[in-house]
Amino acid sequence: MGQPYLRLAAAALILAAFVLGTAAFLVWFERKLLGRMQVRPGPNRVGPGGLLQPVADILKLTVKEDILPEHADRPLFRLAPLMAFVPAFAAFVVLPFGPGLVSADLNIGLLWILAVSTVSVLALIAAGWASNSKYALLGGMRAAAQMISYEVPLVLSLIGVVLAAGSLRLGRIVAAQAHLWFAVPQVLGFIVYLIAATAESNRSPFDLPEGESELVAGFHTEYSGVRFAFFFLAEYSYVFLAAAIATLAFLGGWSGPFLPPVVWFLVKTYAVIFFIIWLRATLPRIRIDQLLSFGWKVLLPLSLVNIFLVGLFRFI
Amino acid sequence: MPSLGDFLAVGAGLFVLGLFGALMKRTAVAVLMGIELMLNAANLNLVAFAAFSGRISGQIFALFVIALAAAEVAVGLAILLSLFRSRATVRMDDIDLLKG
């Protein structure tokens, strides 16, 4: 009886370590990359090439004072960072890093990731609401409006993939791309997915929930210390997740010549992450009304067109 | 191993709690939440029956209910919002007339 639970706990621990490690590495990766794009060195003191900078940051954050704003909604305020992080963790459970390299090979893997990651918006709303701050509240409301609007094209853009692969299981989706990456026939869906996924993970130019030029830091304005670190790590976990799904659903997953599958998977995922960071270094922030109308009036029709085209080709 | 009856018992508990909330709460949003709880109770029963009978139709029904519930919530909250705009209240006792 104890055996499976022990294994479960061990798997969870390993996964948690991996998620945290990935998020921390991404922080370094982004800072280094942004530095290079902005003619400055980026972190370069702690560890080789500043590699240990995120570790130092997290250490710093853990010893910093944890501030609870006056008249805050205490239970919700405390819960929100966890709510942000747990769904990311749950989504990683079904993420395959190579053939068979997966914690739980759910036959609805893709749907599971989508479903679970939508829950994270509740955390942003909770943070915005519980902080008893107008900036945070506006950020939380923005997050809600943005997530709802971009979830629709996000899901629809992936429906084309599911349609073509005939399965929701991520392994099968990868296998279906043995000859041709879905990014080629479904280029429309790929573009819609990339944009919607960037918006879903609140990344520039869609980082309105924390748009610092007007909302200071949006929903996490009032957060400090460890709780802030959790939001931070959650954001980067979602970036990795978004890139990983792009890899699995559109870029042929782990398939590739010569190198071992895991390496291919990581290479492609990091290429997508590079693109997302590149966007941040290049683009100004979009405005909330433009964001919403872009989501509903451009991305949604485009994703529908993509589904229609995929269906048409399947039919012929 | 829980039996079908255990699932149904949970469904019953959920339903009763939802009913109680829907009848006792004063804010319209909370009333809607109670109704959602009742719908979930029904869904739980449907899926449990489907699983124990080995047939799929219960799950299909549950899917339909979920879709309908989503529609219901959207319309319900939209009504609430427009009521709030015209009356500036969401208290159930103040909005019991069909005609304003």
Add this chain to the structure above:
Amino acid sequence: MPEAFGILTLATLGGALGVVLATDVVHSAYFLVLAFLGVAGYYFLLGGEFVGAVQILIYAGAVAVLFLFAVMLTRRRADPVWGRSPARWLGVGGAAALLAWLLLTHLERHPWPTKLPPPAPHNTALIGKALFRPFVVPFEVVSVLLLAALVGALLLARKEGGAS
């Protein structure tokens, strides 16, 4: 399995209780999410992982957000959550207790099956086939209804004279 059932029951009924008892509507909404997630867990337990995922996606992801949105847009600090008359307390409470008693005692008497049939290996595929063969008419009706609800909700929530 029994442990999982126990945890889920705790989450579901605890969440539902929280929805009913919380004095803050926002807290109610988050308790509601907990109940939704518990129910989704039951679905997974019962081998209906597709319904479970949809439950999370629609209920926890969308419906709960809508609730929160509505609460934030219509909230007044002065609005009491409780404050019903004692008679109503007694009436509704009594009726609910009676209903619970009736349901539970009846449930106990019946010999329910305890053995789950092995879950179908292609549960999701079965659902898809069922939706588009025997249930295609209700499916289409639901889709029309959803569209109608979408348009209706948009119209209702729209501010007079301006897009919003």
Add this chain to the structure above:
Amino acid sequence: MMPDLGWERGSDDLPRAHLPPERLPSGVAALRQAGFDYLICLSGVDRGEARQVVYHLRDTARHREVALYVDVPSRREEVPSLTDQFRAADWPEREVYDLFGVRFAGHPDLRRILLPETFLGHPLRKDYREDDPEVAPEGEPELPAAPDEMWINVGPQHPSTHGVFRMLLKLSGETVEGCRPCIGYLHRGFEKLAERRDYVQYQPYPDRWDYLAAMNNEHAYVGAVERLMQLEVPRRAEYLRVLATELNRVASHLLWLGTFLLDLGAMSPFLYTFREREMIMELFNELSGARMTYNYLRIGGAAHDLTPELARQIRAFLPYFHRRLAEYEALISDNEIFLARVRGVGLLPPDEALNRGASGPLLRASGVDWDLRRDRPYGAYPELSFQVATASTWDLHGRYLVRLAEMRESCRLVEQVLDGLPEGPHRAKVPVRVRPPAGDTYFAVESPRGELGVFLIGDGTDHAWRLKIRAPSFMNLMSLEPMLQGHLAADAIAILGSIDILLGEVDR
């Protein structure tokens, strides 16, 4: 035609008229009829026994300027407000009330502006005693909030208010419905200081008015003193001044460009523009020995001559900078998101801009073709050729394009200076104690932010009787409110950024 208000010639050749307070509104109305559409400067003066309010007006079409002197009656210190004729009078009248205690009848919102509302006394009055208690026990000013209104407090500690500026925004959803700007957090009393330092001692202070365009500020100050003492400045010095101020304009616009894009949420341009700004700072370091507070322009000329080595460096910088400018344009100008954010946002129609006293790029982007360097020429500008950039869109995009074009023109001017730098001394012979004759003068330069004027009153001693700074940021900020109406919170930040305010200069 000029209405007859009893004109006389002042020491600075400006037609001026003395009016009793009751004739001020009709006199100004007649001037408006005659084409005077711009209230340049509104200054309070304490003449010792009585207070005086001085109005400088301009006819932008015919390039005429006049000054009106209104003696404040000593029984009841009140003059009619001009706010119903010139919205530009709003804040300056509040400032005069704040610092001199003169009331303005008919002003819609006569509160203190630079000093806290709890301040006691009026510090620019000659009878103000510094050792009197300064503030009443602290009281928090009331928020103008009804229970159902959402007011959000932006600043003075906010990432996008460009310093200690504070504005209260009334929001409905995210739409701005009202705005209440609050300033004065950085008020350091530079006008009062001028009365306590002699003219030479005061030279380093203008660097601190607007520390991002210190050269231009120095120019305004030394220009005013030179005009008061009717000092001839060597041509070489005038050329050096153009060199310094135009380079400073580029540096200032670069900083604006970076921070404006930062306000729009683009982070990289900020780092790029700072790279080029840094090079200009290095050039200034060579030229003056300081990176920020140069103290380079002196009464009678410039502190140091241009070395051939430095001239070579500046010459090398120009083509490099043009390449970089092209790079910025490639990154920003055609970016769809950028265009969507700036087009049609923050409209300021030309007549409104003039009426509210806007100047500089803000005014030119509203389609008003006005530049002091060309239209009220000073220094070496008549001998140099340059284009005045304008835009007809009245929006943020126009302000961006105007400033970009101005950077190019400034480079052209610098090039002309390097090519045609006259030989001769870089500084006139100036007595150790500068003692200009008694008189009034108004001297203005085109600073990167707009018309930076100095209204200087000398009394024949070695320090100023009154020095009034006509700060472009202060005046331009009055255009903020109408531009915000109906826009979203994110736009509000961008609109504020587009004005290019500098709090050191707003608050002085």
